[in-house]
Amino acid sequence: MSNIIPTRYEPKEIEERIYAEWEEKKLFRADESSQKSAYSIVIPPPNVTGVLHMGHALNNTIQDILVRWKRMQGYDTLWLPGTDHAGIATQNVVERALAKEKRTRADMGRDKFLERVWQWKEEYGGTIIHQLKRLGCSCDWTRTRFTMDKGLSEAVMEVFKRLFEDRLLYKGDYIINWCPRCGTALSDEEAEHRDLSGKLYYIKYQVEGALKLEIENKDYIVVATTRPETLLGDVAVAVNPDDERYSWLEGKKVILPILKRRLDVIFDKEVDPSFGTGALKVTPAHDPVDFALAVKHDLKPINAMNNDGTINENGGEYQGLDRFEAREAIVEELKQRHQFVKMEDHDHSVGHCYRCHTVVEPRLSKQWFVRMKPLAVEGIQVVNEGKIRFHPERWTKVYLNWMENIRDWCVSRQIWWGHRIPVWYCVDCLGGKSPRDVEVDGPGVTGVFLVTGEEKTTKCPFCGGGNTAQDPDVLDTWFSSWLWPFSTMGWPRETAELTKFYPTDALVTAQEIIFFWVARMIMAGLKFREDIPFRDVYIHGTVRDSTGTKMSKSLGNVIDPLEVIQEVGADALRYSIISITSQGQDVFLSKDKFEFGRNFANKLWNASRYVMMNMEDHVPGKASAGNDLAGKWIMSAYNQAVDDVQKSLVAFRFNDAASALYEFVWHKYCDWYLELSKLSEDKVVTREILITVLDGILRLMHPFMPFITEEIWQKLPSKNGEFLMTSGWPVFDETSVDLVATNSMEALIAMITAVRNIRSFWNIEPKVSVDVVFKVENKRDAALISENSVYVEKLGRCSIKEISEKAARPGKSVSSLVNRIKVFVLLGDAIDLEKEGKRISDRIEELQNYLITLEKKLDNKDFVSRAPAEIVEKEKSKKEKFTREVRTLKENLEAIK
RNA sequence: GGGCGCGUAACUCAGCGGUAUAGAGUGCUACCCUUACAAGGUAGAGGUCAUAGGUUCAAAUCCUAUCGCGCCCACCA
Numbered sequence: 007m008s009n010i011i012p013t014r015y016e017p018k019e020i021e022e023r024i025y026a027e028w029e030e031k032k033l034f035r036a037d038e039s040s041q042k043s044a045y046s047i048v049i050p051p052p053n054v055t056g057v058l059h060m061g062h063a064l065n066n067t068i069q070d071i072l073v074r075w076k077r078m079q080g081y082d083t084l085w086l087p088g089t090d091h092a093g094i095a096t097q098n099v100v101e102r103a104l105a106k107e108k109r110t111r112a113d114m115g116r117d118k119f120l121e122r123v124w125q126w127k128e129e130y131g132g133t134i135i136h137q138l139k140r141l142g143c144s145c146d147w148t149r150t151r152f153t154m155d156k157g158l159s160e161a162v163m164e165v166f167k168r169l170f171e172d173r174l175l176y177k178g179d180y181i182i183n184w185c186p187r188c189g190t191a192l193s194d195e196e197a198e199h200r201d202l203s204g205k206l207y208y209i210k211y212q213v214e215g216a217l218k219l220e221i222e223n224k225d226y227i228v229v230a231t232t233r234p235e236t237l238l239g240d241v242a243v244a245v246n247p248d249d250e251r252y253s254w255l256e257g258k259k260v261i262l263p264i265l266k267r268r269l270d271v272i273f274d275k276e277v278d279p280s281f282g283t284g285a286l287k288v289t290p291a292h293d294p295v296d297f298a299l300a301v302k303h304d305l306k307p308i309n310a311m312n313n314d315g316t317i318n319e320n321g322g323e324y325q326g327l328d329r330f331e332a333r334e335a336i337v338e339e340l341k342q343r344h345q346f347v348k349m350e351d352h353d354h355s356v357g358h359c360y361r362c363h364t365v366v367e368p369r370l371s372k373q374w375f376v377r378m379k380p381l382a383v384e385g386i387q388v389v390n391e392g393k394i395r396f397h398p399e400r401w402t403k404v405y406l407n408w409m410e411n412i413r414d415w416c417v418s419r420q421i422w423w424g425h426r427i428p429v430w431y432c433v434d435c436l437g438g439k440s441p442r443d444v445e446v447d448g449p450g451v452t453g454v455f456l457v458t459g460e461e462k463t464t465k466c467p468f469c470g471g472g473n474t475a476q477d478p479d480v481l482d483t484w485f486s487s488w489l490w491p492f493s494t495m496g497w498p499r500e501t502a503e504l505t506k507f508y509p510t511d512a513l514v515t516a517q518e519i520i521f522f523w524v525a526r527m528i529m530a531g532l533k534f535r536e537d538i539p540f541r542d543v544y545i546h547g548t549v550r551d552s553t554g555t556k557m558s559k560s561l562g563n564v565i566d567p568l569e570v571i572q573e574v575g576a577d578a579l580r581y582s583i584i585s586i587t588s589q590g591q592d593v594f595l596s597k598d599k600f601e602f603g604r605n606f607a608n609k610l611w612n613a614s615r616y617v618m619m620n621m622e623d624h625v626p627g628k629a630s631a632g633n634d635l636a637g638k639w640i641m642s643a644y645n646q647a648v649d650d651v652q653k654s655l656v657a658f659r660f661n662d663a664a665s666a667l668y669e670f671v672w673h674k675y676c677d678w679y680l681e682l683s684k685l686s687e688d689k690v691v692t693r694e695i696l697i698t699v700l701d702g703i704l705r706l707m708h709p710f711m712p713f714i715t716e717e718i719w720q721k722l723p724s725k726n727g728e729f730l731m732t733s734g735w736p737v738f739d740e741t742s743v744d745l746v747a748t749n750s751m752e753a754l755i756a757m758i759t760a761v762r763n764i765r766s767f768w769n770i771e772p773k774v775s776v777d778v779v780f781k782v783e784n785k786r787d788a789a790l791i792s793e794n795s796v797y798v799e800k801l802g803r804c805s806i807k808e809i810s811e812k813a814a815r816p817g818k819s820v821s822s823l824v825n826r827i828k829v830f831v832l833l834g835d836a837i838d839l840e841k842e843g844k845r846i847s848d849r850i851e852e853l854q855n856y857l858i859t860l861e862k863k864l865d866n867k868d869f870v871s872r873a874p875a876e877i878v879e880k881e882k883s884k885k886e887k888f889t890r891e892v893r894t895l896k897e898n899l900e901a902i903k
Numbered sequence: 904g905g906g907c908g909c910g911u912a913a914c915u916c917a918g919c920g921g922u923a924u925a926g927a928g929u930g931c932u933a934c935c936c937u938u939a940c941a942a943g944g945u946a947g948a949g950g951u952c953a954u955a956g957g958u959u960c961a962a963a964u965c966c967u968a969u970c971g972c973g974c975c976c977a978c979c980a
Contacts, residue, residue, distance in 0.1 A: 015942090181978090199976085206980085231980060244980095281979050288980095295978045354979075368978085400907070404975075407906075411977090517975080548974085574942095585928085588917065591908080592974080599915075602928060605942045616939030661917075665927070680939075759946090766946040772935060803937095856924055868960040869922095877922050877961090888924095 011618050011721055015611035017575025021713040025139060028716075029147075033731055036084035036146045038502040045081035046507040047073060048491050048540075049145065050515045050523065051153065053092035054127055055099050058137035060549040060595060061516060063567040064587060067580045068546060068660060069514045070143050074709035075655055076511075077144070078735035084507045085144060086494050088151035089131060093424040093483040094188050094361045100126050100423075116422055123423050127152075137568060142576050142712045144731070149503075151494040153486040154425070161493035162425045162486045163458035165534060170429075170456060173448035174377045175417075177429075181294040182416045184369040185359035186315025186329070190420040191373050193482060194413060195521050197357035197366045206282060206352035207234045207337065210345040211243060214259040214268065227252070227260060227271075228347050230282025232354060233292070234340070235332040237262060238321040239310035240269060242288040244299055247273035249284050263345045264336065265322055272303045291370040307370050313420070315367060329367065372443060374418035374427060374479070381529040382412045388538050394528060397544045397658045398590045401520065408521050415526075417482045424480030428458045432466035433473045441475060488526035491539035504535075513540040516548060517590075544658050547592040570600050577711035578603035584710060585664045606668060607714050610707070613676045614718045617696045620683075621723060630694070635794060636682040637695040639751035642744040643674050644699050649738040651706050664710060671703055678755065685796050697722065702736050750790055753825055754797060760822040761802035764831045767845070768820070778804045781813040781828040791827070804831070815901050823891045839902050846899045853892050860885045 028034065036046070047069055052062060069085065077083040100123050101111055111119040135150065151158060169175040183197040184190070210226040229243060243260050245252040255271045262269050269288075276299065277286050290300030290307035300307055310320045317324045317332050324332045340346035357366040386409050388394050389402060396402045418427060431441035435453025446454050455467050457476070464474050486493070491510055495503040509531070515524060524543055531539030570579045582603035587593050631637030647670035654663035679699070686692040701722060708715040708730050719730035761778060770776060778798075782788045791798065791809050799805060807816075815821065818837050819830040863869055863881060870878055 011939095013939090015940095229980085233980085276978095278979065286980050293978075293980070295980065298978080352979095355977085404907075407976080521976095550973095586916070591916090594915070596915080598929075601942075605928095605940095608942050609940065612940035612943085614939080619939070665917075668927085676939085677944085681944095762945060763947090766934075769934080772937075772945085852924085859924095863961080866960060870960080872960050873922070880922080884923095 011611070011615045011718065013615070015608050015714070017577060017607065017713070018572065020717045021140070021142070021571075021576050024713045024716050025142065028144070028729070028731060031729065033729060034085075034144050034146050035148060036507070037082055038084075038506045040082050042080060042082040044084065044506050045073070045076040046084040046086070046510040047512050047514065048494060048510055049085065049087045050513070050519065051088045051090040051151075051487060051490060052134045053095055054089040054131040054134070054152070055092055055095045056089075056134050058134055058141070058567050060565055060567055060583070060593075062134070062138075063141060063579060064546055064549055064583050064593065065514055065516065066138055066141055066143050067584055068544065069512075070141070070580075070712070071584070071655070071660060071709040072512055072514070073144055074712060074731065075735065077731070078705065078708065078733065080734070082506075083144075084146055084149070084503070086149050086151065086507075087135065087138065087143070087145035087147060088153075088490075088494060089134060090153040090483055090487050090490075091127075091424065093419055093421055093480060094190065096123060096127070097421050097423040098188065098361060111422065119422055127154075140568065140571055140576060142580065144712070149494070151490075153483065153490075157496060158486055158489070158493045159425055160459070161489050161497050162481065163428055164498045165485075165489060165530070166428055166481070167456055167458045168534065169376060171449060174380060175374060176377070176445075176447040177372060177374045177418075178445050178447070179370055179372050180375065180414075180416075181292075181297045181368050182371050182373055183357055183359075183366040184313075184371065185362065185364055185366050186311075186313065187362050187364040188359060188421070189313050191371055191416055191418060192359060192366060193416045193484070196360045198360050198363075199355040199357055201353055202356045203351060203353050204232050204356070206230050206232055206350045208283065208347035208349070209234065209237065209263060209287075209340055210347055211263060211269070211287075212261040212345075213255065214261055226345075227255065227285050228283045229285045229287040231287055232352060233333065234336050235317070235324075235329055236289045236292045236310065237287060237336065238265060238317060238324065238332075239289045239291045239308045240267070240287050241290060241300065241305045241308055242270045242272050242303070244272045244274050244277050244286045244288050245284060246275060246277040246279045248275075249277075249279040251279075251284060263340055263343065270303075270305070272299065272305075274299055274302070293368055297370060309370055311367065311369065372445070373416050374481075375414040375416055378412040378415055378529070381533055382409045384532045385409055385525065385529045388528065388532065394538050394540065395542050397542060401517065401543070401545045401590075404517075405520055405525060409525060415482075417485050418477075418479040419482055420479055422480065424483060425486060427477040427479050427481060428456050429477040430455055430457050430464055430466075430474045431477070432468060432471060433475060434471045435466055435468050441477065484522055484526060487523055488530040489534070491527055491531060492535045497535065508535065509538050510540045512542045512544060514544045514546065517545050518548070520545070542658070545590050547587060547590050549593045549595055565595055565597055570597070574600050574604040575607060575713070577714045578607050580712075581606055581664060581710050584660050585668070586661070588661045589659060603711075606672065607711060609672055609676060610703075610711070610714060611718070613671070613680060614700060614704075616680060617700050618721065620693060621697065628694075630691070632688075632691055634686070634688060634691050634695070635747055635750055635754075636679060636686065636797075637691055638744045638747035640675065640679040640695060640699055641742045642748050643670060644702055645739050645742040646670075648702065648706065648736045652738060655709075667703075667707055667710070671707070675699060675703065681801060682797055685800050687796070704730060705733065705736050753787075753790065753827070754794055756824045757791070757827065757829055758798055758802045760824050760829050761798070761804050761831060764820055764822060764829075764833075765803065768833055768836050770833075770836060772803065774803075776804045777807045777816075777832040778802070779807050779813050779816055779819070779830040779832070780809040781815075781830070782809060782811055783826045784811070787825075787827055807832075815897075821894065821898055823894050826890075828894060842902055843899060846895050846902075850892055850895045850899070853888050853895070857885065857888050857892065860888070 073083050073085045104110060183192040185192055208228050208230050210228055212226050227243060240262050258271055259268045260271060288296045288299050290297045290305060291309040308320055310317060311329060312318045315329045317327050319325055324335060327335060337346060358364065359366050386406060389405060396405065431444060432453040436444060444454060452468050457464055465472050466474050492504060492508055495501055495508060497504060513524065527539045531537060567579060578600055582600045585602060586599060631641050647666055650666035651663045654666060683692050683696055704715040704719045716730045719725060765776060780791050788809050795806050816830055816832050818834055819832045820842055821828055821830045860881060864885060
């Protein structure tokens, strides 16, 4: 008993209902104890504060396609979902909420504040999960993870401990990127460099004791800087030793303007004589190059800034001013002192906080770092050996380049929301030194110890005292994300999940995240689990708006996927976005693009409706086309589609798979087979084929459009409570590929098209039937036409008057050549001889021009001897074909004269 | 300063392991509410594949250069 499919396709109702059914039947659940082969993917955990944007929609559609495809193939699939705690972003969100209540985290205290963040997480942190469900994602929600979960936190602690013990983790003074607004250090990756048009300021520094006449009548040196306010932290002036302009400064001191500090002049090859004046002010606490110089020349850095970007006590009267206000004020004072030379336009790239977009300040600070070079070695190796593959391949180079030049990773953050660094300090052992200032490199530093895992004692292991305090900082969010592929499966315990599902199979992500996440996961997997975390990395493009700008909420150019789903359905959204995304190319989106998927879903819906209407009380059996030409043809084409889709998916060519399906379903199955089926005489065979192919189409399309296919499939005859989602994936059946049937059917289609074409050209009204005559060259062609005359007559709206090898051209007719078959269409008085003459001569000219190039090609000895035989054959048969057509056209031209 | 990607029909894009008179969707034109579908059907118009060289029997496809556009990385103060 088949169910009736409603006339109208209502995606919203269907999608919500179907998803609930899947959930209820627990179809997403992966079974770690089953014997089936595993296929697993971990979700790139979205930020808990996030809402679903188009980038997520694309990313998760791709993953869902992979997972559904593999699940249908019989794999035990695990798609593990979750979110990350997004330390800075989440803290910012909650702080903003507090600000509305006129409160700050400082006056709440750490514990209360964290309580509040957890509260926020419970309330709003699930948004994106719900949205992913609405998209149709078949994740195993019972395994949803969060980077601050107990299990994952234990993994973080374990990793911290191992790195610490292996001396891959240290605390030291280095220049880091500091966000004055968030009040924390950032990693290099978290500082987004943007080109700004800034200024280059030229400033005079007096040379101590220099006589004016010494050289060029000068007693000063001019330095150039983009950040004049940093002069408050200057400790030297550096010039290149080979720069003769400055050799007179040997042994001299210069006087820092405003503060009047005495500065050394140092000579170092690092200084580029061609930049600015060739003299560099050295500010080790605020610039990485200067810091390196200071280390080399044994200079003590002077920090001139507070955490919030204001000038500190080292800045004299500028103390308390914001860095940019200080810049203005200092320039003003320099002008008054006649120490300001000039200001030039200067474009340079400036780091911005990736969370709040404030200009970051390079700043000397004591932070925790991970030594990356030792970890990168193996990460490079596995990619070079092809154990991990990037798709498209070009990203391999990007990855390797970053890995080969990797720098230490600053992992401490001066915020509260995150995994607190499990390092404790014994105030007594440190003898009054502030824990903040302690340098640590591995175990053994008196007064510094780790508290991880179960042991809860915070007594100092060195002196046994209890006057201890924990490091106030938390770890970078990525310090938990980089463990995601195994921490989510229970590591460090050897769980059944890990055994079965690790390494995972594919990682699907965006290019922006290669350094942040992909590379680090590879290193973490190899270091802690001693195995790669995944085998294939598929990098998809960035979703941009129609002007090519990256979609972002602050720009207001977002297309909200939920809105699109509301309007056209998740299936349509999925199909559209997959179709327009080719192999990692950026996607330029506009709303009208989604009509594509919507129309296709609608087409599928209606085609299915037609098929079901014809099933009546049909009991499905085994489809066999027997001698039915159309049946053999569509079965052959269907199997071709199975093959195409499979091959495309294997190659991560999702858009190719989508367009192969589109072409087959719409232009073969719907446009032709359904029309042919209406005329079929053997209803039993036809029904069988209709339903069999529809069943296959639904299976092939399920990963792309899960909802509509599931809905229709369940209404197919004999699907008693089964789910398409967990049924089988079509297998390419080579024996169904029938070239003879394909050629014959294509010839018939061409004949019908030819008749339609002529009708249209001569403005024959659709209602009027025309008479046609076929002149064939052999009995097989004659049989093909006569056996399928219904198709030709009905679809071409014509009546066949004659099929013969000797048919003569009827009077007042026009003709067309299809393969070797000549089709005459009798037009009677509709024909305009002059118009027809012109039509024919135009065509003759066109063909003759082409024939000339063809002949040239075939006359070319090199071509004939060097090109593959089949190509030459192809060209020859083309020549024959067109020569024949020209001959026919010429006869026609004669005939109408 | 390096690295990468893109310039194909009016628009948005496929095609780029060399061998179609270069494809799709949208838009456009004409006709059609033909009992699955007007979110549709039939037929059609529309392209010197950015430019210039080169390799080849053969180039949108490979190489080189140029011009546009976009992205990523980098300590030019």
